[in-house]
Amino acid sequence: MVAVAREATAQDAECVRERAAMVETVRAYARSDANVLGQQALSERVLEAMGQTKRHLFIPERSCSIAYADRPIPIGLGQTISQPFIVALMTQLARIAPDHVVLEVGTGSGYQAAILAHLARKVCTIEIIPALAEAAAKTLRDLAYDNVSVRLGDGYGGWPECGPFDAIVVTAALGQPPPPLIEQLKVGGRLVMPVGPAYTTQHLTVVEKIAPDKTTTRAVALVRFVPFTRSHD
Numbered sequence: 001m002v003a004v005a006r007e008a009t010a011q012d013a014e015c016v017r018e019r020a021a022m023v024e025t026v027r028a029y030a031r032s033d034a035n036v037l038g039q040q041a042l043s044e045r046v047l048e049a050m051g052q053t054k055r056h057l058f059i060p061e062r063s064c065s066i067a068y069a070d071r072p073i074p075i076g077l078g079q080t081i082s083q084p085f086i087v088a089l090m091t092q093l094a095r096i097a098p099d100h101v102v103l104e105v106g107t108g109s110g111y112q113a114a115i116l117a118h119l120a121r122k123v124c125t126i127e128i129i130p131a132l133a134e135a136a137a138k139t140l141r142d143l144a145y146d147n148v149s150v151r152l153g154d155g156y157g158g159w160p161e162c163g164p165f166d167a168i169v170v171t172a173a174l175g176q177p178p179p180p181l182i183e184q185l186k187v188g189g190r191l192v193m194p195v196g197p198a199y200t201t202q203h204l205t206v207v208e209k210i211a212p213d214k215t216t217t218r219a220v221a222l223v224r225f226v227p228f229t230r231s232h233d
Contacts, residue, residue: 014065019050019068020051022050022084023051025070026088029085030042043092045119046092046115050088050115055111056068057139057143058111058139059075060076070084075109079108079109079132079226082111086223088115090112090169090204093192093220094192096116096167101122102122102168103167104126104169105168105172106228107126109136110125110137110140112171113125113148113150114143114145124163126150127151127155128154133152154229155228156181157178158184164184165185167189167190167192168191170191170192172227174194174195174227177193177205182215187210187211187212188210190208191208192207193205198226199227203220205218
């Protein structure tokens, strides 16, 4: 038992170092890619959330060296956990305040939801693949993310009972933002998602709702996300 405890402590220390290095890599990317963020830059709140979230617990391997490398990681069933810089970028673009209610479409591993949970009052996240929804809910519950609710279902229609939302983050690509998500967005709120065809590059897009029936749309960067999965029902 002593040997096991020492091994766990050594891994925890390694993860702390790797996670800190990841945050610095994300910070460096943000500086070198300042045109993407404009004058807003990457906030310390977002970087702190990245530094506080144990990414290695959201991947199958639970490996620090794999988890904190700045690249996407397969999580099974054709899905991935996004590159840390893209997670930080999407979170920053959503402009989340401490009193916000946020919707995430595409829970995946639960990592993006955990990042959002550090920043928002409440996070509602939808996953269409049962095994991923169950695993993510368990991980988030085990790590005491009590302000996150996970729902199994098709995220195209959003989650009206949980909203309206100050921000919506969609982690899968679609040809255009789903109208039900725009409807559930508060005036002044932002939707961040990859827009474009499947299995190629898409535009990371910010849709801002400036009036009940009016939005503005801005393409920020080229990205590559898994396609948005719909229910056959």
